[in-house]
Amino acid sequence: MAKGKVARVNGPLVVAEGMKDAQMFEVVEVGEPRLVGEITRIEGDRAYIQVYEDTSGIRPGEPVIGSGAPLSVELGPGLLGQLFDGLLRPLGEIYNLTKSPFVKRGVKLPSLNREKKWHFVPKVKKGDKVSPGDILGTVQETGLVEHRVMVPPYHHGTIKEVVPEGDYTVEDTVGVLDMNGDEIPLKMLQRWPVRVPRPFKEKLDPREPLLTGIRILDTIFPIAKGGTAAIPGPFGSGKTVTLQSLAKWSEAKIVIFVGCGERGNEMTDELRSFPKLKDPWTGRPLLERTVLVANTSNMPVAAREASIYVGVTLAEYFRDQGYDVLAVADSTSRWAEALRDLGGRMEEMPAEEGFPSYLSSRIAEYYERAGRVRTLGNPERYGSVTLASAVSPPGGDFTEPVTSTTLRFVRVFWPLDVSLAQARHYPAINWLQGFSSYVDLVADWWTRNVDPDWKSIRDFMVRTLIREDELRQIVRLVGPESLAEKDKLALETARLIKEAFLKQNAYDDVDAFSSPQKQMRIMKLIYHFYQYGYSAVEKGVLVKRITEKVTVVPDIIRSKATIKNNELEKYDELESKLKAQFDELMKEVGA
Amino acid sequence: MMETSMNVREYSNISMIKGPLVVVQGVEDSAYNELVEVEMPNGERRRGIVVDTQRGVSIVQVFEGTRGISPTGTRIRYLGRGLEVKISEEMLGRIFNPLGDPLDNGPPIIKGEKRDINGEPINPATRDYPEEFIQTGISAIDGLNSLLRGQKLPIFSGSGLPANVLAAQIAKQATVRGEESNFAVVFGAIGVRYDEALFFKKFFEETGAINRVGLIMSLANEPPVMKTLTPKTALTLAEYLAFEQDMHVLAILIDMTNYCEALREISASKEEVPGRGGYPGYMYTDLAQTYERAGKVVGKKGSITQMPILTMPNDDITHPIPDLTGYITEGQITLDRNLYNKGIYPPINVLMSLSRLAKDGIGEGKTRDDHKEVSNQLFAAYAKAVDTRGLAAIIGEDSLSDTDKKYLMFGDAFERRFVSQGVNENRDIETTLDIGWEVLSILPEKELTNIKTDFIKKYHPAYRGKR
Numbered sequence A: 001m002a003k004g005k006v007a008r009v010n011g012p013l014v015v016a017e018g019m020k021d022a023q024m025f026e027v028v029e030v031g032e033p034r035l036v037g038e039i040t041r042i043e044g045d046r047a048y049i050q051v052y053e054d055t056s057g058i059r060p061g062e063p064v065i066g067s068g069a070p071l072s073v074e075l076g077p078g079l080l081g082q083l084f085d086g087l088l089r090p091l092g093e094i095y096n097l098t099k100s101p102f103v104k105r106g107v108k109l110p111s112l113n114r115e116k117k118w119h120f121v122p123k124v125k126k127g128d129k130v131s132p133g134d135i136l137g138t139v140q141e142t143g144l145v146e147h148r149v150m151v152p153p154y155h156h157g158t159i160k161e162v163v164p165e166g167d168y169t170v171e172d173t174v175g176v177l178d179m180n181g182d183e184i185p186l187k188m189l190q191r192w193p194v195r196v197p198r199p200f201k202e203k204l205d206p207r208e209p210l211l212t213g214i215r216i217l218d219t220i221f222p223i224a225k226g227g228t229a230a231i232p233g234p235f236g237s238g239k240t241v242t243l244q245s246l247a248k249w250s251e252a253k254i255v256i257f258v259g260c261g262e263r264g265n266e267m268t269d270e271l272r273s274f275p276k277l278k279d280p281w282t283g284r285p286l287l288e289r290t291v292l293v294a295n296t297s298n299m300p301v302a303a304r305e306a307s308i309y310v311g312v313t314l315a316e317y318f319r320d321q322g323y324d325v326l327a328v329a330d331s332t333s334r335w336a337e338a339l340r341d342l343g344g345r346m347e348e349m350p351a352e353e354g355f356p357s358y359l360s361s362r363i364a365e366y367y368e369r370a371g372r373v374r375t376l377g378n379p380e381r382y383g384s385v386t387l388a389s390a391v392s393p394p395g396g397d398f399t400e401p402v403t404s405t406t407l408r409f410v411r412v413f414w415p416l417d418v419s420l421a422q423a424r425h426y427p428a429i430n431w432l433q434g435f436s437s438y439v440d441l442v443a444d445w446w447t448r449n450v451d452p453d454w455k456s457i458r459d460f461m462v463r464t465l466i467r468e469d470e471l472r473q474i475v476r477l478v479g480p481e482s483l484a485e486k487d488k489l490a491l492e493t494a495r496l497i498k499e500a501f502l503k504q505n506a507y508d509d510v511d512a513f514s515s516p517q518k519q520m521r522i523m524k525l526i527y528h529f530y531q532y533g534y535s536a537v538e539k540g541v542l543v544k545r546i547t548e549k550v551t552v553v554p555d556i557i558r559s560k561a562t563i564k565n566n567e568l569e570k571y572d573e574l575e576s577k578l579k580a581q582f583d584e585l586m587k588e589v590g591a
Numbered sequence B: 001m002m003e004t005s006m007n008v009r010e011y012s013n014i015s016m017i018k019g020p021l022v023v024v025q026g027v028e029d030s031a032y033n034e035l036v037e038v039e040m041p042n043g044e045r046r047r048g049i050v051v052d053t054q055r056g057v058s059i060v061q062v063f064e065g066t067r068g069i070s071p072t073g074t075r076i077r078y079l080g081r082g083l084e085v086k087i088s089e090e091m092l093g094r095i096f097n098p099l100g101d102p103l104d105n106g107p108p109i110i111k112g113e114k115r116d117i118n119g120e121p122i123n124p125a126t127r128d129y130p131e132e133f134i135q136t137g138i139s140a141i142d143g144l145n146s147l148l149r150g151q152k153l154p155i156f157s158g159s160g161l162p163a164n165v166l167a168a169q170i171a172k173q174a175t176v177r178g179e180e181s182n183f184a185v186v187f188g189a190i191g192v193r194y195d196e197a198l199f200f201k202k203f204f205e206e207t208g209a210i211n212r213v214g215l216i217m218s219l220a221n222e223p224p225v226m227k228t229l230t231p232k233t234a235l236t237l238a239e240y241l242a243f244e245q246d247m248h249v250l251a252i253l254i255d256m257t258n259y260c261e262a263l264r265e266i267s268a269s270k271e272e273v274p275g276r277g278g279y280p281g282y283m284y285t286d287l288a289q290t291y292e293r294a295g296k297v298v299g300k301k302g303s304i305t306q307m308p309i310l311t312m313p314n315d316d317i318t319h320p321i322p323d324l325t326g327y328i329t330e331g332q333i334t335l336d337r338n339l340y341n342k343g344i345y346p347p348i349n350v351l352m353s354l355s356r357l358a359k360d361g362i363g364e365g366k367t368r369d370d371h372k373e374v375s376n377q378l379f380a381a382y383a384k385a386v387d388t389r390g391l392a393a394i395i396g397e398d399s400l401s402d403t404d405k406k407y408l409m410f411g412d413a414f415e416r417r418f419v420s421q422g423v424n425e426n427r428d429i430e431t432t433l434d435i436g437w438e439v440l441s442i443l444p445e446k447e448l449t450n451i452k453t454d455f456i457k458k459y460h461p462a463y464r465g466k467r
């Protein structure tokens, strides 16, 4: 293992000399306080190290010791419900140890609790032939999640011994594998290098929607299980709130939330609210399915670079157990900036806006780790990693490198619009600029499970919104009065789409989560408004009359927050009122 | 942060001086961020820190600047420790520079606790989420962009706009209702003009609060490093008062634009690759290390509420300084030149303002049950009013529909009745919300779709009768 001495310290970059045996991406300990770092360049016997902790006080001559291993994370029971830092150090445990409200450097704690006993139920027996991914046993980690302990990648052979059902720590040997004559102890605790994607049998196309309960996402720009999405927007436009809503309400079995270079209070918010909130699909506390990774903006920048990989590695690990995993990252721009900062200190040649030339390949590699797969191992199972990430463009300029590059690698785009956000139209997703390439794919699911009209009404809403945009430009030229009555009706319908459907208050208990069935009910009301309106206008009713007489409209708008997901029959009343009020209008014109 | 202490070492071989930097040769073991003392032949002493250390070479950044430093005869003493400043509650009522030296003819701090002014990141697992509503008495803030205890909420100003007056009014009026609190104001004046510093000093003297105010100050003509140290020392004092002395601290930092410009100047002298607008690429992280020093932590009674003030160059909110700030802080209060020119004080553009934490500190049991919905409705209606104004400017007011005309009336009333108020006018939250209802009642009731009918029945002037 490499053993050298510090030659230079420049912020998070340390150069060590005498590092003959160093390997690329090897983890090293730097200086007397044994700060954790990772080798990112080797020149002769000099190793360039990005250090994950504050380097103040480190001086030339201090020791640098290699670990022989790349940056890896601990995997096993005990991840769920915890808050970790960017290197997967348990922040709650760190507080218990140091009793300080601040993160002290040089604190070394394992990610997984070593004392805690888990109830392990073996699923193999002595003499079984096993290969990577086979399930050795299970642990009911939380009320919601059965943790499936797997034969690690690259391990196969015959089970020589297995423990009986009982309580074990993650370090206890729960089985012994005979691998070509070598006896290999198997534990619940495993490690995996974060920069290497975990293996699987085959990658498959996404098939089902990842339902989120957020209407504009589910219906206008849907995401699929195993898909990729980016949500770019200027500060304060709603990236974090949208990602938090996804983490709270989406129909994923496991959620990994990576706070990458963002606010401390946002992570605290999740940590404090998730135990109290219930997963709408299972009724269990949300924290039971969630892992929080926090490298806040004021923490060392090198660990920020790593946190993204830590998050996606956890996601792949749960995917391999056969689960649908959602991993959100807030914000990938901060990760890209960390790359830029570290690249700059290594005096690399900068490309666009100072970002390193490998920015786009790194972004591509990251999104490549999403997908639906047939996993390794028996019994046969499928899992998925869905990646949804915030992008924070400087000045809200979407042409900047991180946003424009990300756009090339994601299949769903939820662009946030500053004028919508300022008008407090949330989620401030621009419905004219957004896109999703999963619409047709999820249409099939909606047809089978909710309503065959979903796709046609959805398309009708999109068309109406596009029409509204054209009409608004005309209004700016000639005023509203000169529009044809049918166009005025289109404007009223667009208003209803925006107010009753697209707008969704993440902080309203009822509105925050809309079941697919509720979404469909609102869509139908809007569609009927247009249909009845159209017939009325044909018969000579003025749209002005419609807005005066159809007084149920404000109630339709309010219904998103007044009608709960389990009382959808209340929509019948709105439907019949709507019909009755239009019938009245028709009578007025004698039709 | 410097744990290992070492003996003092002295060198005198200077190979280069550039901007605030001095390159010293022959130094084998200077520590990163080690404190040094620079002694000039005439006996003058300055301080600096090591910003790059290699075997045989050490680069020192001198706080007070390098003017007058010569490569010959100057001695560089490495002190074997980091930059620490003595901090104490005795700093309240006093004025200091960011190195802790008194600027007010008073005695130096003797008893204080030595602290590294760079601070350490708060562990998110130990943060306590802000939930207590601070009543500032200003409707545009309390009603629509509420400030909570422990929040970091900057004021985005433009040159000549009354950010200082507003900050002073907030400092004077801010209260958490139903509580006699142990409060203090820490004031970091970064590269300010002397008259600006005096404005605040006089203001606090007049309000009798001066003994609760600690002022850390660097002036406009001081070297850039002193400016960058100012908020760090101010926040170190704030942390000490909040987390050791159980005080509720309001930390006002003025003007962060001066801070960022100083940072740019230092970065340029180090020949770093510049980012947007010439500001260094790491400015986001650097600012975060300042702004994140706010909040509450479990097990401590005190809190830090941070209110940085910055000037948007050319009133441009997309300029890197407001942009990066907005990406870190928990909202912003944005001042608007048009409102100012219309004679509206405080000229707060509510649409461009935001309080991200408001949701947790308002509503039933905290302010009033209708608060959230009234606030949502005022925002939606005002946004529509502004939009309609734009349309009216093109096609003429007469071509607008009746409803749209109502929106124009609402927009004006909102600015003149709700936003506008006196410099000494301290409105309680009920008054603010009642004014909100009053201006909303200009609109037809069917437009108030953000408010549930129950609240309309309870608070709308049409149902409440004349008050």
Ligand SMILES: Nc1ncnc2c1ncn2[C@@H]1O[C@H](COP(=O)(O)OP(=O)(O)OP(=O)(O)O)[C@@H](O)[C@H]1O
Binding pocket: A233, A234, A235, A236, A237, A238, A239, A240, A241, A242, A262, A392, A426, A427, A428, A504, A505, A506, A507, B326, B327, B328, B354, B355, B356, B357
């Ligand atoms: N769906 C929503 N419902 C209600 N309020 C919302 C919603 N989305 C955003 N907001 C409001 O907008 C504010 C800003 O949102 P958020 O913090 O998500 O912005 P952001 O894009 O993450 O900004 P930054 O880049 O600075 O982190 C929130 O605090 C909240 O007040």
Ligand SMILES: [Mg+2]
Binding pocket: A239, A240, A241, A262, A330
């Ligand atoms: Mg955010």
